[in-house]
Amino acid sequence: MATTHSRTAARFMISPSVLLLLGWMIVPLSMTIWFSFQSYNLLSPGTEEWIGFLNYEFFLTDPAFFAALSNTLLLVLGVLVITIIGGTLLALLLDQPVFGQGVVRILVIAPFFVMPTVSALVWKNMFMNPVNGLFAHAAKAMGLEPFDFLAHAPLFSVTLIVAWQWLPFATLILLTALQSLDQDQLEAAEMDGAGPFSRFIYIVVPHLSRAITVVILIQTIFLLSIFAEILVTTNGGPGYASTNITYLVYAQSLLQFDVGGGSAGGIIAVILANIVAFFLMRMIGKNLEA
Amino acid sequence: MGSIVLKQVTKRFGDVEVIPPLDLSIVEGEFVVFVGPSGCGKSTLLRLIAGLEDVTSGTVEINGQDATTARPAARGLAMVFQTYALYPHMSVRKNIAFPLKMAGLDQAEIDRKVNGAAQVLNLTDYLDRRPGQLSGGQRQRVAIGRAIVREPMAFLFDEPLSNLDAALRVNMRLEISELHQKLATTMIYVTHDQVEAMTMADKIVVLRDGYIEQVGSPLELYNSPANLFVAGFIGSPKMNFIEGAEASKHGAHTIGVRPEHLVITQDAGMWQGTVGVAEHLGSDTFLHVAVDGVGTLTVRAPGELALRHGDAITVTVPGDKIYRFDRDGSAVR
Numbered sequence: 001m002a003t004t005h006s007r008t009a010a011r012f013m014i015s016p017s018v019l020l021l022l023g024w025m026i027v028p029l030s031m032t033i034w035f036s037f038q039s040y041n042l043l044s045p046g047t048e049e050w051i052g053f054l055n056y057e058f059f060l061t062d063p064a065f066f067a068a069l070s071n072t073l074l075l076v077l078g079v080l081v082i083t084i085i086g087g088t089l090l091a092l093l094l095d096q097p098v099f100g101q102g103v104v105r106i107l108v109i110a111p112f113f114v115m116p117t118v119s120a121l122v123w124k125n126m127f128m129n130p131v132n133g134l135f136a137h138a139a140k141a142m143g144l145e146p147f148d149f150l151a152h153a154p155l156f157s158v159t160l161i162v163a164w165q166w167l168p169f170a171t172l173i174l175l176t177a178l179q180s181l182d183q184d185q186l187e188a189a190e191m192d193g194a195g196p197f198s199r200f201i202y203i204v205v206p207h208l209s210r211a212i213t214v215v216i217l218i219q220t221i222f223l224l225s226i227f228a229e230i231l232v233t234t235n236g237g238p239g240y241a242s243t244n245i246t247y248l249v250y251a252q253s254l255l256q257f258d259v260g261g262g263s264a265g266g267i268i269a270v271i272l273a274n275i276v277a278f279f280l281m282r283m284i285g286k287n288l289e290a
Numbered sequence: 291m292g293s294i295v296l297k298q299v300t301k302r303f304g305d306v307e308v309i310p311p312l313d314l315s316i317v318e319g320e321f322v323v324f325v326g327p328s329g330c331g332k333s334t335l336l337r338l339i340a341g342l343e344d345v346t347s348g349t350v351e352i353n354g355q356d357a358t359t360a361r362p363a364a365r366g367l368a369m370v371f372q373t374y375a376l377y378p379h380m381s382v383r384k385n386i387a388f389p390l391k392m393a394g395l396d397q398a399e400i401d402r403k404v405n406g407a408a409q410v411l412n413l414t415d416y417l418d419r420r421p422g423q424l425s426g427g428q429r430q431r432v433a434i435g436r437a438i439v440r441e442p443m444a445f446l447f448d449e450p451l452s453n454l455d456a457a458l459r460v461n462m463r464l465e466i467s468e469l470h471q472k473l474a475t476t477m478i479y480v481t482h483d484q485v486e487a488m489t490m491a492d493k494i495v496v497l498r499d500g501y502i503e504q505v506g507s508p509l510e511l512y513n514s515p516a517n518l519f520v521a522g523f524i525g526s527p528k529m530n531f532i533e534g535a536e537a538s539k540h541g542a543h544t545i546g547v548r549p550e551h552l553v554i555t556q557d558a559g560m561w562q563g564t565v566g567v568a569e570h571l572g573s574d575t576f577l578h579v580a581v582d583g584v585g586t587l588t589v590r591a592p593g594e595l596a597l598r599h600g601d602a603i604t605v606t607v608p609g610d611k612i613y614r615f616d617r618d619g620s621a622v623r
Contacts (some may be wrong), residue, residue, distance in 0.1 A: 115458050178423035183377035192436070202388070206379040230309035 028268075036263035041050045043257045055264035064240045064248055065265075069272070072244040075159055076223040076276075082163035083219065084212055087170030092204075094171070096180050103177075106111050112168040117229040121163045124150060124233045154242035166222075170215045177211035178204070213287040220280060224273050245269045292318040292353070292443040292476035294339060299348035301334055301500075306442040308334050311348065316478065316493075318446075321470050325482045325487040325523070326497035332480045333448055335497070339478065340369050340446050350436050353443060363392075368437035369446040372453065374429045376421040377435075382408075383417040386435045393440075407435040410472075426470045427458045434469070444476035449547050451486065463489060484524055488512070520621040523547050527576060529613070540613035542622055549576070549590035551611040559604030563587070579605060 039051045059065060094105060111119065127134050128149040136146035149157040181204065189199045227246045230236055236243035236251065243251070249269060253262025294316040301309040315323050324332040337343040339350060341362035349358045351507050357365050368389075376385050386407055390400045408414045411431040421429055430450060437445055447466070451459045467490050470477050481487055487494050488508045496503040496511065496519070504516040508524075515521035521529050529546045537545045554577075563581035577589040577597060589605055597603065614622040 085320075147410075182373065182375065183369045184373050185377060187362075188343070188371060188375035189377075189388070189438075191340060191362050191369045192440070193392040194388075199390060203377060248438070269587070 013275070015264060021203055032263045032266050036267050038260045038263075040257075040260040040263075041258050051260070055260045056268070059252070059261055059264045059268060065209055067240040067247040068243045068245050070153055071240075071242060072224065072246075074155060075162065075244055076220055078156075078159040079163045079166055079218060079223050082159070083170040084165045084174075084215060085127060086163070086167050087174050088208065088212075090167070090171040091174040091178050092200075094175055098284075104150050105156050107169045108171055111165055112172075114165070116165065117232050119165055120229040120232040121162050123157075128157055145267060150234050151238060154238065158226070158229055158233060158242050160221065161233070162226055169219070173211050174208060178238060181207045209224070209287050213284045216284060220273075220276060221273075224269075224276065245272065291417065292403065293351075294368075294444060294476065294478075295351040295354075296339070297349045297351070299337060299350065300346045301331075301343065302346045302591060305400065309338070309501070312500070312502060314502065314505070315493065316476060318476055321467075321472050321477045321479065321490060321492045322495060323486055323487040323491035323493070324478065324495050324497060327523075328482060330497040331500040332482075332566040334498050334500075336369075336446050336448055336478060337479050338368055341365050342369075366443040367446055368440050368444075369448065370430075370433045370437050370450045371394035373448040374433040374453075376429060376432055378421055381418050381420060382413060382424070382432050382435075383433055386413075386439055389436060389440045395434075401508070403439045404435075407439045408468075410438070411435050420504060426454050427462060428481070430454065430462055434466075436601050438469075438473070439531070442475070444478060447477065447479040449482070451479055451481070452483075459486075466490065485526060488524065492522075496523060514621065514623075515546075515613065516621055518544065518615050521613055521615070521621075527588045527590060530585075532584050532587075534583075535583050537614075540612055540614055543617040544619070546606050546613035546615065547587070547611065548613075549588040552587065552589045552605045553607065554589065554595075555592055555604050555606050557604065559606040561587070561606075562604050565599060565601045568597055568599065570594065577603075579603065581605075 036055050037050060037052060038048050040048045050262075054145065090108065094101075094108060098104065114122075125132070130136050130146045130151075133146075135149070139146045147153075168255055184221070186199055189203050194202060225246050226244060228248065229251075230242055230244065230247050234242040236247045240248075246269065249262050249265040252258050252265055264278040296312060296314045298311045299309060299315060300307065300311050305399045305586075312335070324335060328330050334343060339344050340355070341360060341364075343479055347356060349356055350359060350366070352360075352365055360385045374397070377388065380388065383404055385398050386404045390403060395403075403552060404417070405414070408417055411434060413428070413431055413435060416424060416428060416432075423431065424432065431541075434451070450466075451462050463486060466479075470490075471606060479486075480489060484517055491508055493505060494508055494511055495505050498519055504520045515524060518531065523532070525548055527549045529548050530552075531544050531546050533544050535542060556617060561581040563579040566578040566580055566586065567576075568578075569576040572594065573592070574594070575595045577587055577591065577595075579587045587605065616622050
């Protein structure tokens with residue numbers, strides 16, 4: 001029973017935290033916007049001046065920008081596809097009653113607890129290294145030429161590493177969704193003559209759609225800003241082959257010391273993220289409605 | 291079409307024997323009700339017939355053919371679940387059409403059958419809604435619709451009315467009975483409610499701890515219960531049981547008297563007692579009468595009675611309405 005009084009009181013009570021969060025967001029954002037209109041390079045201090053949209057012009061016409069844009073989208077899309085398909089299959093597997101279920105589940109979640117730099121280094125040195133890596137050994141054992149993943153398929157390799165990290169998250173969310181599926185529905189479908197595959201397509205997948213939506217939305221937020229894995233493994237290279245927008249902004253502002261250009265890139269990244277979010281919500285947002 | 295025979299069927303879950311060896315035959319077109327208290331194995335028995343559980347030993351024959359290892363879908367049975375088990379993401383139309391779609395029928399045929407079923411069940415206006423937008427009774431009808439479109443050899447109902455409120459339950463009870471008259475298909479119905487069993491069944495199977503206590507028509511069970519359990523389970527209010535000296539007079543260990551067979555007499559009678567609680571229902575009056583040496587008897591008197599707490603009355607029962615049971619609870623005939 002919310003009366004007018006209690007609603008006013010509630011607004012009053014939550015106002016400090018709202019104001020704090022607003023300030024937390026608005027200060028860095030307005031500073032970034034301010035810097036993005038400045039000629040501001042750390043190598044020539046004291047020469048800052050207003051240059052209008054020049055930073056944006058440079059950033060948007062840089063050939064690296066389009067490479068980074070498509071890399072960002074490919075990375076997000078690739079990881080989403082792998083984690084959702086792999087996560088669904090893993091969740092189906094983990095839902096089966098097996099001996100040592102608890103231990104197996106913890107093992108599956110484990111990659112999520114490894115910090116990105118560490119897991120990227122492990123993959124780089126222990127799996128993908130063309131001389132000492134496990135994949136190289138496996139290739140040699142089968143009489144094949146070892147494949148230098150990070151040099152010849154850099155974006156694919158980064159996608160693989162990031163997908164490995166996010167697979168547990170997707171698995172976990174999908175597993176809990178799977179466990180909330182009413183067994184009666186599956187039995188009813190079985191009585192109705194649906195085989196295992198039909199039951200999966202017509203009953204399980206629709207039931208999972210909401211969880212899949214949550215996974216897509218949350219992962220997209222984090223995957224748009226993948227950075228550590230790229231820095232540790234490929235440094236965005238060779239060329240711009242594995243540079244995404246986040247890494248490009250980093251390179252602009254901290255390798256070339258161009259704070260103005262970096263800020264402009266940051267603002268563009270914000271706008272891109274919003275465009276992605278808009279289309280995502282249009283496409284799958286309806287799944288979240290009860 | 292639609293006869294079901296169970297031969298020496300057992301079911302164990304680990305070390306627990308839920309169904310001890312059990313024989314049962316169900317004739318085509320019968321309305322059979324499995325009734326018993328919670329945990330008596332009636333739902334398990336239904337699931338064994340449906341094929342949702344595998345029997346531990348014994349055989350299940352449907353239409354004279356061994357169906358013990360047949361998949362649920364291959365048995366030609368349709369089931370209505372207690373929770374309805376509707377597919378929440380599909381419209382009512384798609385829910386009802388699902389078994390037909392799985393059977394690979396063409397769209398025109400599916401539409402024809404779905405519309406037919408919807409007409410029978412008064413669902414035509416709701417075909418495009420989702421199950422979540424329907425009331426309990428409507429959902430129940432959708433679940434039944436999904437069962438009847440398949441034209442199964444037998445319907446299995448697993449406590450289908452227990453999630454409905456009392457008034458709706460009476461309605462749906464009638465609708466299911468009418469459906470049975472119309473389709474004349476075998477129906478097996480599980481319930482813990484003896485009123486549902488008595489009103490709907492052609493044949494009642496009373497179960498306790500997996501054992502069949504008695505099989506018979508509702509009135510057979512009412513008039514000649516095989517033992518104390520059946521006598522106490524069938525009939526409402528519950529039968530009065532009297533032990534000791536009073537029972538010995540009739541040559542039994544226990545005697546049973548139904549509340550509706552006790553007659554209130556003014557002066558001379560069998561038992562004299564004082565009225566405890568009197569429940570006035572209008573159509574009937576239930577009196578709880580304390581009788582010395584006998585215990586508390588429930589008396590059902592028709593109509594309104596001006597009897598109150600503490601009044602002294604005398605009750606009598608006709609000699610042929612006394613049920614006699616021996617020491618281990620079996621009826622003495």
